[in-house]
Amino acid sequence: MIFNCGKFQLDLSQPRVMGIVNVTPDSFSDGGKFNTTEKAIEHALQLVEEGADILDIGGESTRPGATPVPLDEELNRVIPVIEGLRHVGVPLSIDTYKPQVMQAAIAAGADIVNDVCALREPQALEIVAASQAGVCLMHMQGRPQTMQANPEYDDVVKAVKDFLAERLMAAEQAGIDRSRIVLDPGFGFGKRTAHNLSLLNHLNDIQALGLPLLIGLSRKSVLGQVVGLSVDERLHASIAASVISVMKGASIVRVHDVKPTVDAL
Numbered sequence: 001m002i003f004n005c006g007k008f009q010l011d012l013s014q015p016r017v018m019g020i021v022n023v024t025p026d027s028f029s030d031g032g033k034f035n036t037t038e039k040a041i042e043h044a045l046q047l048v049e050e051g052a053d054i055l056d057i058g059g060e061s062t063r064p065g066a067t068p069v070p071l072d073e074e075l076n077r078v079i080p081v082i083e084g085l086r087h088v089g090v091p092l093s094i095d096t097y098k099p100q101v102m103q104a105a106i107a108a109g110a111d112i113v114n115d116v117c118a119l120r121e122p123q124a125l126e127i128v129a130a131s132q133a134g135v136c137l138m139h140m141q142g143r144p145q146t147m148q149a150n151p152e153y154d155d156v157v158k159a160v161k162d163f164l165a166e167r168l169m170a171a172e173q174a175g176i177d178r179s180r181i182v183l184d185p186g187f188g189f190g191k192r193t194a195h196n197l198s199l200l201n202h203l204n205d206i207q208a209l210g211l212p213l214l215i216g217l218s219r220k221s222v223l224g225q226v227v228g229l230s231v232d233e234r235l236h237a238s239i240a241a242s243v244i245s246v247m248k249g250a251s252i253v254r255v256h257d258v259k260p261t262v263d264a265l
């Protein structure tokens with residue numbers, strides 16, 4: 001299958017690795033923008049050297065439980081990084097649910113919109129439809145601030161599949177061709193450990209929707225539950241999770257640790 005995304009046509013007959021680029025000021029910085037931009041670009045270049053096929057650039061507005069980042073601040077973080085990376089040779093993904101950030105990021109050179117809200121914000125469908133960008137439609141139950149409080153499902157696999165089918169239909173009706181869309185069950189987004197494991201075991205049910213799957217399990221708490229380790233000790237579980245995901249049909253894995261993932265795949 002081919003994933004049409006912006007300037008690229010990504011061949012998904014082999015698994016692809018999406019490297020995570022967080023654009024967040026570190027606690028030592030004075031809040032100066034230059035340092036944050038430079039560090040993110042440097043990290044991104046390192047990930048490309050390690051074999052990343054896609055870079056996912058985020059200003060941290062979508063992290064579960066994270067304090068929301070104001071629009072202006074998110075733009076100030078991600079746009080200079082996209083501008084600095086637009087000629088690196090791999091597709092750039094913008095991790096945001098905010099339509100204004102999508103629009104500015106696409107104008108700055110982003111090829112993919114990675115939206116944990118699956119284009120449900122007003123104008124999001126229209127902005128992506130008016131571009132050539134690819135899009136990742138992800139499932140999330142609830143909203144980032146509260147979604148892990150008490151996630152409940154009758155049948156988590158059916159709920160995720162039905163939601164993604166509905167968002168796929170909305171995207172196509174807005175004029176986004178299927179060849180521009182990938183789907184993501186949204187591990188950890190309003191899901192308990194049992195829900196996450198059930199989704200991983202039944203990934204083929206989601207795959208039956210007929211579109212490529214993107215999976216993000218890197219360092220997530222479900223892996224911590226399985227191996228009983230803290231977030232900085234989850235490298236090996238994360239690599240295993242990427243390999244399992246691909247063996248179960250995933251086309252793209254979204255990871256922090258690119259080199260070991262590429263080697264393992």
Ligand code: 7PM
Pocket residue numbers: 020062063064095114115116136138184186187188214215216217218220254
């Ligand atoms: C804390 C918990 C911090 C979780 C950050 C996270 C996904 C995503 C994220 C995913 C897609 C992380 C997550 N996860 N986008 N953004 N799929 N498409 O591990 O699973 O970075 S945020």
